[in-house]
Amino acid sequence: MIRLERRPQPSRLWTAITPLLAVLLTMIVGGLMFALLGKPPLEAIRIIFWDPLFHPQFAAYSRPQLLVKAGPLILIAIGLSLGFRAGIWNIGAEGQYIMGAICGAGMGLAFYPTTNPLIFPAMVIAGALGGWAWAMIPAVLKVRFGTNEILVSLMLVYVAEALLASVSQKLLRNPEGMGFPGSRNFQQYPAAHNGELLPGTGMHWGVLAAFMAVIFAHVLLTRHIQGFNIRLTGEAPRAARFSGVSPARIIFLCLGFGGALAGAAGLFEVSGPAGQITIDFNSGYGFTAIIVAFLGRLNPIGILLAGLLMALTYIGGELAQLMLGLPGASIQLFQGMLLFFLLATDVFTNFRIRIGKTEVA
């Protein structure tokens, strides 16, 4: 008889090795899946994890993509992780990301074609505010009426998508775009363009912001009393209230921060790699960031690594589709496995296995 026994304290060893173990198990089971699909498993794994960085032919293109893809994932996941730490489940980062993009791009396009260098900072602020305002809707409803932030924030994603479709066809449509939906392209608007800071690296302002967010969140959670209050609220809400932490304040803080970072990520994306507002400009970063946050175990440094890993599987996955003809769905499965195995191995952080006779205690 095998049973799980709760550890008195979470195991530090297991906390450290479960992500590695999860990656390893994903490689094994994923490789098995690729083999069943009739593709060479080792090669597929190599293409996903190795080739994007070191392939002689493709790496020059795909290496910068790593930061381009990881940047928004990390930025959004950091914001989400603070809420998750406090037990506030903002599932609607995708919507906040879209609203940030719309507001930030709107700010830039309103002053087209200015050359004032302040336009880009103004767009960043407008983007962050847009995401913040969108996140305030579930926050206010939760504090005022006790609604469930999971449902409200998630449903607001679809509202945001509808708004995105509307503005890309009407309000923000490129007047010189010959009637095609979509805004002006920021690549032809130098003052507002979020270009590469160092050529060939993929580094843009959004990636820099993501790194800064990692440092900020790390300091907040480990050194600052508000970070302590956030963790306390998540660990023991009653103890937090006893301590004097106002639940409403934590809700506003966490949802607001998450929304602002997601909004800023949207702006960085629309003014940089994406280039313009289009109907399908959003690509699911807001949802993938939830996985990244948990893969990084809600720890800022962990999220940094998880974001890079997730970006790698995206780029590698595309490469594998291209080179081996793997079906796209199998890549998604592969990414899903990563989260699945992480959650599965995570059990051992808090529990240990006992093999032997059961004993009623």
Place this chain on the structure above:
Amino acid sequence: MADTLLSLRGLTKAYPGVVANDDISFDIRVGEVHALLGENGAGKSTLVKMIYGLVKPDKGEMTLGGAPYVPAEPKAARASGVSMVFQHFSLFEALSVAENVALGMENPPKTRDLAKQIRDVSENYGLPLDPFRIVGTLSAGERQRVEIIRCLLQKPRLLIMDEPTSVLTPQEVEILFATLRKLSAEGTAILYISHKLEEIRALCDHATILRLGKKVATCTPADSTARELGELMVGSSFASPVARNHASGAVLLEVQNLTLPAPGAFGTPLRGISFSVKAGEVLGLGGVAGNGQDELLAALSGERLSDPGSVTLKGTDVSRAAPMARRDAGLLSAPEERLGHAAAPAMSLIENGLLTAARREGLVSGGFVNWAKARLFAEKVIKDFDVRTPSPGTAAGALSGGNLQKFVIGREILQRPDVLVVNQPTWGVDAAAAAAIRQSLLDLAAKGAAIIVISQDLDELMEVSDRFGALNEGRLSTIRPVAELNMEQIGLMMGGAHDMEVAHVA
């Protein structure tokens, strides 16, 4: 009457890292009330679990009525005539008494027959109970009767009772004792687990005392003083609290007509509570659990805000002030529920020190936590209050209940409060630690703090309080000096609208 019913020989049970029971032998005779006495962690629970078939001994044997007795599971124990009333009831609130009793039976009779049996037993043993009442409407004392009757219907030869009086008013205790004496007179042996020494002296024929898993003595409690029993239990003499200094000073905390609706479906509303506490004074608030204790603490700690003017601290109205502001002003508190309310289980003791001491101890400057200082504070609490923990970095949830309680109380006392409110300060704490906690509360009062002790342990309240009041359904009785009170008056103060039926022992 001198026949041995249950005989234990060399029972031993080890868990990883601890020997819970080490070579325990004693006899329980037919019809005797046998006390099992010991501190928390002395091994009482493990021992009765072995007798009741919940745990298998590593070594040793038991005989019941002369025959070898090896219960594989509680069902086998019940079939052999051993029943147990647990400290925590396992009843379905939405079902009636009879339905609850039927659920525990192998082959329940028809409800009507069962109801008749329940009535018979309840009349026979002086345990008034209506078989068709819904359990959710019963008081704790009445619920316990359901459990007892459930056992009695099986006509046990040995009835095990685990701390049965912890939830009862003094009157209910009397009813229970009358029942137990009658059972014993009819030949049912009772194994009575408790750490309330006076009770054991009043009720039990013999007592076996356990300490750290070993049997220390079997004695006749009526021939020993409570102090002797207590010292056997603890293994060393412990200091009784020093007599208090009655000179009290100015009023520090004044509560005026404090009224609050119930928080949620299971809470109790507070109804017009008024009292005041002076410097140097200890006010004891008794009452059966669930009569507004938690709610009163929340209203005083600032977790719930009350109408302006209802809570006044040193002349300043703090009824609308948040917990932090009240702490700044000198009003500190320690809730009953240690895990999840007074402390966050998954967080370290250092972090749990920060939980209430952040501002008063200057552990935070400019919003940033000074972890070195926080560690020093936690270490000081651990040292001054003898908290047994591997390190201050250990998670609060990994500590034993008593040690965490010492930490929680110590954390507040070391912040030098002007007014301290504690709820169940020694709940689940062993006798020596409880004495230490009570002493530290009295010391704090002697230094001029006003203290409110909310507790269900009357002995404790009598020991530490200058004045006593009781909570009942969210109302507070008149507050009277402890010196003028006797147990009966206290019972009436606590009882209020509670079930006050007197036993009619047939």
